[in-house]
Amino acid sequence: MINRTVLVGRLTNDPELKYTGNGIAVVTFTVAVNRQFTNSQGEREADFIRCQMWRKAAENFCNFTHKGSLVGIDGRIQTRSYENQQGTRVYVTEVVAENFSLLESKNSNQIQKNGEYSNYQQQNSIQNQQNSQNGNLQPQNNSSNGQYGNYSNPNDPFTNGGQRIDINDDDLPF
Numbered sequence: 001m002i003n004r005t006v007l008v009g010r011l012t013n014d015p016e017l018k019y020t021g022n023g024i025a026v027v028t029f030t031v032a033v034n035r036q037f038t039n040s041q042g043e044r045e046a047d048f049i050r051c052q053m054w055r056k057a058a059e060n061f062c063n064f065t066h067k068g069s070l071v072g073i074d075g076r077i078q079t080r081s082y083e084n085q086q087g088t089r090v091y092v093t094e095v096v097a098e099n100f101s102l103l104e105s106k107n108s109n110q111i112q113k114n115g116e117y118s119n120y121q122q123q124n125s126i127q128n129q130q131n132s133q134n135g136n137l138q139p140q141n142n143s144s145n146g147q148y149g150n151y152s153n154p155n156d157p158f159t160n161g162g163q164r165i166d167i168n169d170d171d172l173p174f
Helices: 055-064 106-113 116-133
Strands: 005-011 016-019 025-038 044-054 070-083 089-102
Touching (some): 005 044, 016 055, 025 055, 044 055
Antiparallel strands (some): 005 025, 016 025, 025 044, 070 089
């Protein structure tokens, strides 16, 4: 039998680390996962999937993620039930995450966490609209804009100073 689940989505809240009476770390969080199709109004809906993670993975997850982080979760589906204060049986289905992957770079996480990400996107959108209205369809080079990070690191061998890098098929290892 197989019980395997893989999710890719964004965290709806900052994860909160808690410890059991025996000192075992546990975190409960919700991942918003977009559906692959749109509804009748043309909007994409999302599912909000409750997850939990245990032990060292839970501690690492809390140290490296925050609300809005794009994460990959690998785990299994678990169901449980309990009786609430009114005496009603409550059934819970959740993903017990065993592994996770951070799917955004640290820089984009930091920009998004500081609230500058939406400003950066909005500024680029305005610049692109102005360029298309003026007939200038050249891409904008934002490397000089230090407010949102240094995107033209001279020590980075992959940026080529913001210039186009020509790679032919013979250069690729696969």
